[in-house]
Amino acid sequence: MLESHGPSFIEGLNSEFAGVILDQDRTKATLFTDRLGARPIYVTDELDDSVLFSTHLNSILAHPAFEPSVDDELLSEFLKLERTFGIYTPFEGVHQLHPGSTLTVDLEDGSTSLERYWVPQYRPTDRPYNELVQEFSSIIQRSVEERSDPSADEGLFVSGGSDSRLLLSLLADDVTGYHLNDSINTEAEIAREACETAGVDFRFLQREPDYLTDVLERVADFQLFQSFFDQAHFAGFEDELTNEVDAVFSGHTADTILEGFYLPTREVPVPHLGWTIPLPILEPVESVGSYAEYIVNDYQYNRGPSTNTQPEYVTLDKSPEAVLREYMTESDDGVVHHGVKYPSIDALAHAGGFYPITNNKAYFTYYTANQMLPTHYPFLDNRVIDFSLSVPHRHHARRSIVNRTLTNRNRPLAEIPKAGIGLPLTYPRTVYSVAELWRSFKNNIVPGSGSGGGSWSDNAAVLRETDIAESYLLNGECSEQYPAIIDREKIETLYQRHLEGENNYFDLYALLSLCNSYPVKNDRMTFQ
Structure with a gap:
């Protein structure tokens, strides 16, 4: 491809990748990564006349000629928000390669030149929803088919929700469904029922009480400061997975890409009770300041306390919002959020949770699975990303294109209740919103009463x-x-x-x- 198209072949590559091209005369090297920076390349030019790069942050930090210096503000960002955003790391002078870009390094003098070959352009098209569903159904089918190998033993991470069920409906019946949980609770039973309905083997991976201690030990050296250790959900079952399958599929990031998981939506406070009720109504993002406020205070963006205060053990005299704003700028030319450029505030609102994909609070789930064995993510296909950027925000917030597609393809699978809500996936998303409100209400009145038994550790x-x-x-x-x-x-x-x-x-x-x-x-x- 390089001989036929030159470096421009990179623009035609699909999904997740990273690489380096060394010129024949060995005077230049070009680093490149995929649209979303899913396989990040870490870079520093802090060494004299040299550029140091690696696909793992720790390789940079371990280099004997490099003296890592911590940025207190970005470290506080990790502690408060579970990741450093954009291309930044908590270490001064060390950053990721910009997503969807190439970095050319002159090997004689160490100078660099960055070119972005792709940026997320939010360009919604107002079409009948049924047309959107049909288009997406065709895209996701091709995405799965192109990643599946009939000669390989393949697995699928199965939850009690819809994303993995859609993949289940598209994969061959000799796939093995893997579900991780503490016990055979409601979520596990629904995952088992989904596999039985699809006619595939169900494999239950049971966490023991000390599972997360084992995970912490296993992934300590893989820490990228882009998620906490517990997000390495499957790391403790590396032996089982690698012994049983050649590759595994995952529906991870589907809600982020297609269902507006990180889109700002309205929350209504309940007077005197200290509760907030999330509503499927978009909250306009008018500035980088309002976006920073949203990151800190929204329960989707932030697993921790939704308050504009640092963790009580952090002595930094600067609020989380102020730290975020330090690395965000806005101009007529677009928006820069932690070193990543977006063409507009709308593009930031739409793609800020997946461009780069390390902005996703569960990125470590993706990263550590890839360290164990080949892992396929059909929802990170370029065509899925392009489709997402063409769908109006109101559909992302109020409808579920995954549920509708599954209903059209395999209604028996869609009729199995969604874990935690207890309603079939055939229902409109507004009905789920009401059910979620009811569950939240019950859980606030009697803690634990609104839980359906999820798949995460307590x-x-x-x-x-x-x-x-x-x-x-x-x-x-x-x-x-x-x-x-x-x-x-x-x-x-x-x-x-x-x-x-x-x-x-x-x-x-x-x-x-x-x-x-x-x-x-x-x-x-x-x-x-």
Whole structure:
């Protein structure tokens, strides 16, 4: 392809990739990555007349000629929001290659030239919804077919929702469905029923009580500061997966790409009760300031406390919104969000959660699965991305094109209730919104009553029932490695209050992820 088309062949590549082209005369090298930066390349030009790059952040930090220096503000961003956004990392002078771009390096003098070959252009087309469904159905079918290998043993991560069910309807009946859970609860039963309805084998992967301790140990050296350690959901079952299948499919990111998961929607506060009710109504984003406010306060963007305050153990005298705004600018030429350029504020609102894909709070799920075995993500297909950018925001917020497509393709699968809601996927999305409100109401009145038994660990219980915090956070070795912006005494107080009934898991998981990362454990962090 390089000989036939030159470097422009990169623009025609599909889905996830990263690479380097070395000129025949060895005077230039060109780094490139996919549209969404799903396979990030980390770069620093802090060395004299040299550019250091790697597909893993820790390779940069481990280089003997590079002295990593921590940016306190970006580190606080990771601790508060579970990732550093855009191309930035918590380390000064180290960044990701811009998504959808090439970076040409002159090997003689170390100079660089960046070219973006793709940016997300939000260009909605006002068409009948049925036409959109038909178009998407054709796209996702081709996406799955092109990734599937009839001669290979293939698996599929199956949840109780709709994304994996749609893939199940498109894959051959010799695929194996894998579901991860603590027990055979409601979600697991629905996943099993989906596999049985599709006529495929169901494989239950049961987490033991110390599962997340094992995961923390396994993924410590893979920490990219783009998710907390617990997002490496399948890492503890690497042996089972690699022994049983050649590759696995995942519906991960479908809600982000197609269903407006990160689109700002309206929340209505309930007076005197401290609750907020999410509504499927778009909240206009008028400036980067309002977008920063949305990131900090929206429960979809942020698993942690939705408040504009730093974790109580962080001593930085700057609010999370102010930190975000430091790295966001707006002009007639577009918007820059943490080093990533968007052509408009609408494009930022639409694509900010997946361009780059490391902005997704669950990116570590994707990354660690790819470290185990080939993992296919049909919803990251270029055609799916282009389709998403052509669908009006109102459809992303109020309708489910995945549910409608599944209903058209395989109604028996769609009629199986969705876990946590208890309604078939054939119902309109507005009905789900009402059901979600009812579940939220019940859970606020009687905690736990609105839960249908999901597939995620009970993180608050993990901290109370295992020694993960005592062994990996509060021991003497960890305490000597805390960054200067962290107050150790407040960590111990926070943990004690958690043991007594508060739910502080998010802030504690942030510290577990940081303090067990490669740069901290190997003394590769210099603090401001």
